Amino acid sequence: MHRKKNLFQTLFVFLVVSVILFALSLFGFLKPVRGVFELLISPFQRTITKVSTRVSTSFQNDRLEKLEKEKRILAKQLVDWVNLQKENNALKDQFQTSLGISLNLLPAKVIGAPSFIPHVTSLETLILDKGQQDGVQEEMGVVFEGNAVGKITKTSQRLSIVMLVTNKEYWAPAKTVQTSALGVLKGKGNSEMVIDNVLLSEKLNTSDTIVTALGINTKGIGMPPDFIFGEITASEKKPSDLFQKAQVKSILDFTKLSTVFIVLGEK
C-alpha cells in the first residue's frame, strides 16, 4: 500500500514536471538549453546512422550504385538541355526572357533516417544537423544533385526534420519536362508519388521527367523550379474525369543520402 502511494506520488511529480517542461518549450524558453543538449547528442545520432548505412550498403552492388548515379546525372542534364532550348526559343521570339537564378545552398548531414524497418521499408522523414541558428526555417526546400528531396517541416536550434517528397502529407506544384503540363505532385507513401490535377488537354508521356514548378516565395523560402521529382511510370486518363494523373517514381534512393542541401534562398 505504501509502495503504491509512493508510486502515485512519483508519477504525479514527473507528470507535472513534464507538463511544465512542455509549456516552457512551447513558449521558447528552453531554446538555449535545448541547443546545448542537441550539440551533445547529435554525434551519437550521426554515428548510429553512419554505421547503419554502412552495414546496409555493404550488401549492395557497386556497379548498380554507379549506374543509378549516372542515371541521376543524365536526368539532370536532360532537364537543363530542355530548359536551354526553351530559353533559346524565348529569346528568338523576343517576347519573354527567363532569368537564371543563383541559389544559396547550405550543406547538411543526414544524422537520422527513421523508418519501420531500417533500410528495408520506405523513409518518410530525415533528420539533419542544421537548425535555426544556421538560418534554416520551416518550408525551405531540400535538394540533392538536381533532385528534390523534400521540405523542412520542423526546426530546433541545431536540428531540422525534412518531409520527403514521397511522404503522404507532401504536395507541391509540378510540371512535365517534355510537354510542360502543370499539375500537383503528391506523395503516396511507400516511396511512391502521383502527379494529379493535370488538365485532360495536356499530354502525360511515360518516362517523362517531373520537375518542380513555380519557385521560391518573396521571403526566399520554398523549392526552386526545375528540380527533379522523378519519372512517370504509368498514366491514368479517363474522359469522364475532370483531371488526369500519373504515377511517379523517384530516381533518388533516399536511404543512401548522407549529405543534402537546404535552399536558404536566392543569392
Add this chain to the structure above:
Amino acid sequence: MLWLFGFFLFVIVFFEGTITTLPLTLQTLLVFYVLYKNSASIFLAFISGIILDLLSVRLLGTTSIYFVIFLFLVVLYERKFEINTIPFIILSSFFGSLGFLFLFGFQQSILQAVASSFFAVLLFKVFTVKKLDE
C-alpha cells in the same frame, strides 16, 4: 541487472530516435516496470522521453507526458489484476504503441504496433529468465 536494463534502454532510445520509428522505448519501459515495479521506471520514462524529444525535434516534455501517463494506467490496472503475464504484455504494448504511433503521426501504425508487441514479449521472456537466475 538494473544497470543492464538502464544501459539497454539508453541504446534503445538512440535507435528509436535515429533509425527506426518502432516505439521500442515504450516496450522497454513497460517490461521494466512489470518486472521490477519501482519508481526508477518512472524516472527512466521521464528521462528517455526528454532524450527522444531532443532526437526527434519535438517539443520537450511531449513524449515524457505520454510515457508517464502510460505507466500510470499500468499502475492503475495493477491494483485490480495481475500484470506479470504474457497476455497483459501483448495487449498493453499493442495499445500503448498504437496510441503513440497515432499521436505522433507515424505511418503503418497497426503493423508497427504488432511488431512492437513481439519485441515486448521477447524482452519480457529474456529479462524474466535473467531475473530468475539472479
